[in-house]
Amino acid sequence: MEELGAALVLMALAAAVLAGLYAVHLLLVVDREPLAADPFLSGHPPTEHAVSRYHVRWYAVTLLFLAFDMEMVFMFPWALVVADLGLAAVVEMFGFLAILLVGVLYAWREGALRWT
């Protein structure tokens, strides 16, 4: 609960600082109207809109990441109780991590960590 109130207050304060920058900018700027400009293309005019279906080369990495990321849901609470639960908790969690690292190793061998 405190966290939520804090987040709201802090976000408001940080946003206020940024708004202050914009306000000062309005006072000082050479012209308040933003300049309409072409995107920079080494002195050529654009021929089409840049925002398009952007094809990346790392789709496999995103999937790998999401799978590994799930792990973190467990790891934060686990870190709190290791000292109490002892060796069993360590073995269990690192067994879990080892399984995932095997997946990473496999992906590495298949070249999925490279731009394919």
Place this chain on the structure above:
Amino acid sequence: MTDGLALWGAVVLPFGLLLVATTAASLSAALGSAAAGRAVPVRTVLQPVQEAARLLVVRRRRTQHPDALLWRLGGGTLFVTAVLAAAVVPIGDAPVLRSEVGVVWFNAAETLLWAALWLTGWGGNSVAGLIGGYRFLAQALAYELPMMLALITAALGAGSLDVVQVAAAQEDLWFVVWMPVAFVVFLVAALALSFWGPFSQPAGSDAAGGVLAELSGVDRLVVLVGRYAWLAAAAGMSVPLFLGGGAGPLLPSWLWWLAKTLAVLAALVWVRWRWPVVRVDRFEEIAWVVLLPAIVVQALVVSLVVI
């Protein structure tokens, strides 16, 4: 449990963060002058202020059919999340916000950068921006897991997700001594998340400035301020996590925290002038095959020590 938010602290926090961030920018300016073979007069420390003044005078720009809402939202998110992250960092003994999940909080604020940087790249409807935004996502895929595990390792050493308790647990021995790998990984992630120095490919010269390519005036200032603020917040967080927080002889604890933070910050800034840019396509594999197993082994060692 939580002590809640110190309101006066919250009001001061954004400005304190700006001050530490400005120090980083000043230091970088001094190193830049030295690299150019120029004298480094005292007024070099004012260079960030001068830059800010310049950007406040310069006109804003809009490209054709930008997604202005997402573009500005992305830029502003950088600084806002930096303030959120800095809130859980104990300045000496007490943070602005004491939370029992402070470590996760910092992590969550940091992941919002994924959105922020990508939106900054996407919003401008420009090729350079797009390339930069997507580069940052690829970079985030590389640094995020090692970063999370580094945070967890520190929390593990203290048996708590409360940053204050993590700092307190280092009374006898700083975590950096027995978790050096976690410390290094955290610093690498700090560079990467603030797309700084070797990890500045998302704003790389080879793509005409990447995410920064189409930003001018105050819009650019907001993004740059956010970037330096994140650099400062990450450096500030490394102190309670690994460097004993405010512990130290004679001086008050907040001063010790500040001194250690500035030392880490200086190292991060120095790295920028010392190394070339690390390309994401090569770093991806290094992060998954070297950093990730290394930090897992580090966590294993720490957990064996803890039990």
Place this chain on the structure above:
Amino acid sequence: MDLSRFAFARPHVLLVESPGGTASRLALERVLRERGWPLTDSPADADILAVAGTGLRPYADRVWAQLPGPRARVDLAHPEHAGGALDGAQRALFDGAAQGEDAATRSGPPSDQSEGDGMPAGHGMPAAHGMPAGLDMADRAPDRDGLLLDVLHVPWGPALPWWPAGLVLHSRLQGDVLAEVEVSWVGDARSASSFWTSAAEAVGPARTAAAARLDALGRLLAVAGWEGERLRAQRVRDALLDGGEDAVRLAGLAGLQRLHQRVGRSRTLARMTSGLGRLGGGDVTARYRQWLTDAIAALESGADSPVTPLPDDLDDVLTRLLTGTEVSSARLVVASLDPWLTGALVAGAARD
């Protein structure tokens, strides 16, 4: 106005080189470095557009229209005027009234204004009606994986910092992959070599040979994102081109050896550039290391290590090396093939 004097004490400069503008570029780079004015990557961040030489007219004008303002422009035909021209540009930035007027005259969509000035508009289709801002949506084309993907027509150069003078690379971009590449040149790119020829007459062939390699290295380091060492390489380069006596040569040699230590042996830089742009058995890493050893050898022996003219089949080599690479690799490969140093290399590769 005091504020603008404070704000523009260190204006940011976008420096582009036109064919034949090498001397002007070197002069500008030196003055900017000595004053600590930063070089920037894009017009959005620039206060001053500096064009080295005069052969980039329509392209430079288009970039000029993209500077947000306050803005000033330097078209430098004679290198000896570099300092004065930059002073004038800075004074123009201080003049708030004039800048206000300039800003007031610039409103309205930029593309429409600049239509019909006789410039080739890339390889795109004519803009369809009813499209937002008169611009097309990206069209689709097959990619290397047999998929049908969006393609952007993205030109690289000539008005691009850290780019060989006059080179234009028309690329079809899928994501950040250069799926297809077409090379052309603006103006008489070959005439640019005359700078190194005349430098050899002024300061001797050995120092020129070293300086030309350091110039190429500086550009490569800029593209590789290593600003500190880029500045150092350019410092040594300028010292070597400065005339003066043996002391200069020795100082240059010491600087070179330091660069060789820091850059030539950098494992990070080698890892980031290895395997790129393989040509005649060497990759980008091999080439910049070769530059450093050549430069040192030239200074030590005082002998010539010739700077060769632009090879005829450079276009084919560039097309072959760049097709299918990402933007970051492509920029490194282009920087590693500095036209004035690659003659023999390319001729050798053609025989392979």
Place this chain on the structure above:
Amino acid sequence: MELVLAVAFGIVAVAAAVAVFVVDSMARATYALLVSFLAVAAELVLLGSAYLGVLTVLMMTVEMAVMGVFMIMYMMNPAGLMPMSMVHNKRGALSIAIGTFVVLGAGALLVPWPSRTGEPPAELTRALGFSLMGEHMLAMIVIGVALLATMISAVLLATDRGRYDRYGDELERDTPRDPVAGGVGR
């Protein structure tokens, strides 16, 4: 105060979710969904579970960023520069959505909720840790294997080339042959 916040975030969550279907741009749709999730995270914090709330922020931000990559890769006109509709099969989708909403809403209102017995533990996150490591260990192990299967199948499906393309048919090469080199092992 808490009630006001809860209602406010509820409205934000629903409004942002509606926006997902109203906006033209894939980027806006993706990040509208993120806003919706962030509002849900705020509700979780309001309910007293700071850990789950913050974790939701962490997970959902990353996942929406990744989802954005795929949305924009798949969809024509991803920036919504040409007018388009984000919904297909309007009638069917609407009836299913409304039907689900009514069933869930009715369930929430009509089910006799049990009243709380006992108190929540003082340290929720720690309690969660004990619970995970204790009685729910089996779930974790199953999830671990499931995630491994996910990784392997994702790699299999998403990569065009495999180890035989890289190392040769007999896996005879020492260094892999790839279109783009990586950072480890060349």
